[in-house]
Amino acid sequence: MIDVLVIGGGNAALCAALMAREAGASVLVLESSPRIWRGGNSQHTRNLRCMHDAPQDVLVDAYPEEEFWQDLLKVTGGITDEKLARLTIRASSTCRDWMRSHGVNFQPPLSGALHVARTNAFFMGGGKALINAYYRSAQNLGVKVRYDSPVDHIELAGSRFVAAHIPEREVDGTRLPAERIEAHTCVLAAGGFESNRDWLREAWGQNERGEWPSDNFLIRGTRFNKGVLLRKMIEAGADAIGDSTQAHMVAIDARAPLYDGGICTRIDCVSLGVVVNREGLRFYDEGEDFWPKRYAIWGRLVAQQPGQIGFSIIDQTSVGRFMPPVFPGTKANTLDELARKLGIPEDIFTKTVEDFNRACRVGKFDHTQLDDCHTEGLSPAKTHWARPITTPPFYGYPLKPGVTFTYLGLKTDETAAVRFAGKPSQNMFVAGEMMAGNVLGKGYTAGVGMSIGTAFGRIAGTQAAAAAGFSSSAVNEVQSHAAV
Amino acid sequence: MQLFEPQLSEEKSCVEGYQLISVLNVNEAEVERQMNICNACRYCEGFCAVFPAMTRRLEFDKADVHYLANLCHNCGACLHACQYAAPHEFAVNVPQSMAKVRLDTYTEFAWPGKLGALYKNNGLVVALASSASLALFLILVLLNGGSLFPGKLAGDFYAIFPHNTLALMFGVVFGLAALALGGGIVRFWRKISPAQLEAAVLGSSVAEASGAVLKLKYLDGGHGKGCNNSSDNFTLWRRRFHHLTFYGFMLCFAATTVATMYHYFLGLEAPYPVFSLPVMLGIVGGIGLLIGPAGLLVLNYLRHPEHGDKAQQPMDRGFIVLLLLISATGLALVAWRDTEAMALLLAIHLGVVMAFFLTMPYSKFAHGFYRSAALLKYSIEKRLPDNLKLGSD
Numbered sequence: 001m002i003d004v005l006v007i008g009g010g011n012a013a014l015c016a017a018l019m020a021r022e023a024g025a026s027v028l029v030l031e032s033s034p035r036i037w038r039g040g041n042s043q044h045t046r047n048l049r050c051m052h053d054a055p056q057d058v059l060v061d062a063y064p065e066e067e068f069w070q071d072l073l074k075v076t077g078g079i080t081d082e083k084l085a086r087l088t089i090r091a092s093s094t095c096r097d098w099m100r101s102h103g104v105n106f107q108p109p110l111s112g113a114l115h116v117a118r119t120n121a122f123f124m125g126g127g128k129a130l131i132n133a134y135y136r137s138a139q140n141l142g143v144k145v146r147y148d149s150p151v152d153h154i155e156l157a158g159s160r161f162v163a164a165h166i167p168e169r170e171v172d173g174t175r176l177p178a179e180r181i182e183a184h185t186c187v188l189a190a191g192g193f194e195s196n197r198d199w200l201r202e203a204w205g206q207n208e209r210g211e212w213p214s215d216n217f218l219i220r221g222t223r224f225n226k227g228v229l230l231r232k233m234i235e236a237g238a239d240a241i242g243d244s245t246q247a248h249m250v251a252i253d254a255r256a257p258l259y260d261g262g263i264c265t266r267i268d269c270v271s272l273g274v275v276v277n278r279e280g281l282r283f284y285d286e287g288e289d290f291w292p293k294r295y296a297i298w299g300r301l302v303a304q305q306p307g308q309i310g311f312s313i314i315d316q317t318s319v320g321r322f323m324p325p326v327f328p329g330t331k332a333n334t335l336d337e338l339a340r341k342l343g344i345p346e347d348i349f350t351k352t353v354e355d356f357n358r359a360c361r362v363g364k365f366d367h368t369q370l371d372d373c374h375t376e377g378l379s380p381a382k383t384h385w386a387r388p389i390t391t392p393p394f395y396g397y398p399l400k401p402g403v404t405f406t407y408l409g410l411k412t413d414e415t416a417a418v419r420f421a422g423k424p425s426q427n428m429f430v431a432g433e434m435m436a437g438n439v440l441g442k443g444y445t446a447g448v449g450m451s452i453g454t455a456f457g458r459i460a461g462t463q464a465a466a467a468a469g470f471s472s473s474a475v476n477e478v479q480s481h482a483a484v
Numbered sequence: 485m486q487l488f489e490p491q492l493s494e495e496k497s498c499v500e501g502y503q504l505i506s507v508l509n510v511n512e513a514e515v516e517r518q519m520n521i522c523n524a525c526r527y528c529e530g531f532c533a534v535f536p537a538m539t540r541r542l543e544f545d546k547a548d549v550h551y552l553a554n555l556c557h558n559c560g561a562c563l564h565a566c567q568y569a570a571p572h573e574f575a576v577n578v579p580q581s582m583a584k585v586r587l588d589t590y591t592e593f594a595w596p597g598k599l600g601a602l603y604k605n606n607g608l609v610v611a612l613a614s615s616a617s618l619a620l621f622l623i624l625v626l627l628n629g630g631s632l633f634p635g636k637l638a639g640d641f642y643a644i645f646p647h648n649t650l651a652l653m654f655g656v657v658f659g660l661a662a663l664a665l666g667g668g669i670v671r672f673w674r675k676i677s678p679a680q681l682e683a684a685v686l687g688s689s690v691a692e693a694s695g696a697v698l699k700l701k702y703l704d705g706g707h708g709k710g711c712n713n714s715s716d717n718f719t720l721w722r723r724r725f726h727h728l729t730f731y732g733f734m735l736c737f738a739a740t741t742v743a744t745m746y747h748y749f750l751g752l753e754a755p756y757p758v759f760s761l762p763v764m765l766g767i768v769g770g771i772g773l774l775i776g777p778a779g780l781l782v783l784n785y786l787r788h789p790e791h792g793d794k795a796q797q798p799m800d801r802g803f804i805v806l807l808l809l810i811s812a813t814g815l816a817l818v819a820w821r822d823t824e825a826m827a828l829l830l831a832i833h834l835g836v837v838m839a840f841f842l843t844m845p846y847s848k849f850a851h852g853f854y855r856s857a858a859l860l861k862y863s864i865e866k867r868l869p870d871n872l873k874l875g876s877d
Contacts, residue, residue, distance in 0.1 A: 110529050125527055125528055125565030126565055128564075129716075132564060260572055264568070320542060324520070324524055
């Protein structure tokens with residue numbers, strides 16, 4: 001029998017598999033996707049947020065525990081578990097040597113991302129390169145990996161894991177029989193439910209306009225995160241945590257593919273112009289704060305608009321001042337023409353922009369600072385970078401909510417154990433998106449998903465190996481963290 | 485937006501004094517499409533020079549596309565790391581699209597223009613056929629003269645072919661080839677070079693670019709572990725074999741140069757003893773030029789099928805095989821120069837070398853020159869201020 005069964009194939013799953021294997025356990029990884037799509041949402045990531053008290057290789061200055069914690073507290077509005085959050089933060093300061101030992105390469109921040117040079121360590125080549133490195137290392141260490149192996153059921157004895165079930169399925173034209181895979185212990189790291197359209201519908205429900213908002217959501221990541229195991233575990237009595245409508249959700253280009261649009265579908269010109277809904281009206285302060293600090297709230301803002309669509313409007317003066325979007329903007333020489341092309345009411349749109357233009361109090365425009373260009377007597381106000389939109393050509397970029405990952409997950413503790421009625425399972429552990437909601441009740445700050453996945457993946461792997469009889473010094477390390 | 489079928493377009497550089505933006509052909513348009521995706525992603529910035537050069541631009545015209553294509557070393561790193569590689573609908577494969585444009589570069593900028601078309605069918609067959617025919621031609625000449633097996637000549641090549649005949653033949657062919665290649669590079673450089681070239685930055689740029697060329701910096705993967713060959717695993721072997729090939733070639737070239745100087749300036753005529761400078765340079769270089777191309781050939785056959793342009797494989801392999809033949813026949817000549825086989829070996833070796841010179845401006849050989857030019861532009865460009873002010877920084 002296998003010692004440790006890891007269900008999932010992304011960053012958290014592989015961290016768990018590698019740690020368990022390093023402890024001496026035999027490990028099998030079941031990845032639901034084909035090999036070509038392996039790695040879940042991790043293939044779209046690019047960095048992890050790291051605590052550090054002094055400059056460390058690619059990280060400049062310092063990012064102490066307290067500052068990291070305060071950042072997390074702010075974005076989550078306090079909906080977080082301080083103990084697990086601090087555990088994640090501390091683990092983020094020591095995990096990178098281990099990551100390097102498994103072939104992950106780091107690099108200084110990418111151009112256009114210097115604002116996180118202090119806080120985030122970038123993977124050279126991005127998350128898919130990281131995933132490739134982990135899979136290579138896993139193979140070298142003798143971890144068994146099976147692709148096209150979606151687990152749809154977990155067999156339990158009370159709160160103990162007994163076996164995982166893979167249904168009958170067709171892979172490349174071959175019919176594969178259903179399977180039952182036993183293991184001494186199990187790590188669940190199979191992602192959130194963001195690509196399960198029915199579940200999203202159920203979670204978001206119908207709004208006052210009779211719309212099903214989630215039908216208009218795009219999924220920035222993998223199409224394989226259907227939340228099958230998450231639901232099964234909750235139904236089986238595992239303790240859950242989080243709100244099913246909470247997610248890392250940003251406003252992305254409405255023309256992005258339904259799945260796997262990843263980073264390049266972002267629209268970074270929101271703070272430079274105005275955003276209107278399909279009725280031609282503004283609905284939020286576009287200049288509230290720097291875009292990297294605000295991008296994570298705009299997904300929900302757009303989700304609340306009719307048709308779940310918005311339009312970021314800029315003029316010629318903003319061209320070349322933001323990261324190039326993947327799709328060209330709709331271009332027009334007059335505001336009327338732009339409204340027509342975007343399909344929004346011309347008169348209302350023109351009035352919105354003209355009202356905005358009149359309300360602008362332009363001081364010294366500086367996109368790198370919270371400048372003094374603002375509106376007066378306008379609701380909603382634009383508090384920074386407010387400049388009249390008057391120089392043609394005008395550009396419009398359509399925005400839709402883009403879900404990165406959902407926060408509803410399994411409640412856990414500092415041992416990463418799955419819990420049933422408040423008691424930890426002796427041999428089931430959870431990591432990654434399936435438990436990120438313990439730390440992230442809402443909101444997001446760049447790179448923290450990978451910090452959580454790496455920290456809890458490693459803990460889960462260590463604990464799962466230990467529960468199968470393979471202890472290592474790493475267990476002590478984790479326990480000493482937990483004891484703090 | 486492309487308003488008409490790019491395949492049908494013809495480049496017109498100038499109409500009534502207005503500089504027109506050249507219309508991209510299919511391969512160039514594909515690079516432009518992919519660069520617009522990459523520029524919005526940028527995860528691969530650490531691998532090589534292509535992506536940092538890309539981030540200095542928001543749009544990619546014909547010159548940009550050719551410049552970026554020739555900066556690309558086809559290391560494969562960005563393909564394996566790409567979240568948008570097929571089966572993703574964006575189907576990004578930068579090494580492949582760049583390779584296709586590079587062939588266009590060689591074709592388009594070759595001088596004289598018409599001969600550029602030779603690239604299109606410069607495959608293994610052409611290379612082998614030309615060397616074989618040349619070798620055969622030389623053999624025939626010898627047969628006519630009755631000296632194909634003239635007995636032991638103690639390594640005296642000039643008893644077979646008079647020195648001046650050889651010098652004239654190879655001098656003329658080499659000179660023409662160098663002229664053709666040089667003309668192509670000059671045209672390429674004029675298209676891609678930055679408008680204002682400050683002398684101040686030129687010195688350090690040349691030094692940096694030379695380092696990148698001589699060390700094959702961009703085959704190290706950006707992390708020093710090497711490039712990709714058959715899988716997402718990194719290997720330094722391509723870089724090592726390329727070094728053996730390049731430096732082996734240079735040593736052989738040095739051997740010829742030294743021998744020429746011996747001949748004309750010191751009055752020392754071949755054959756030279758084994759432990760003389762020209763022969764030692766030739767032997768060491770020849771061994772490098774044997775192991776290097778052999779290794780590159782093996783790597784080429786093991787190469788991941790999605791790397792590069794499959795249609796160019798014959799050209800790549802043809803060039804590698806030609807290099808391999810040069811060193812193999814050259815070393816054989818040294819080994820058996822005191823035997824009766826010398827005349828035959830000499831004829832074959834000279835035939836292969838002649839074929840190499842003939843195809844030089846239109847073979848894979850050109851890649852080193854175009855890439856060096858692109859690397860120099862990169863070094864210059866990055867020393868000039870970046871006029872984009874993308875907000876997130």
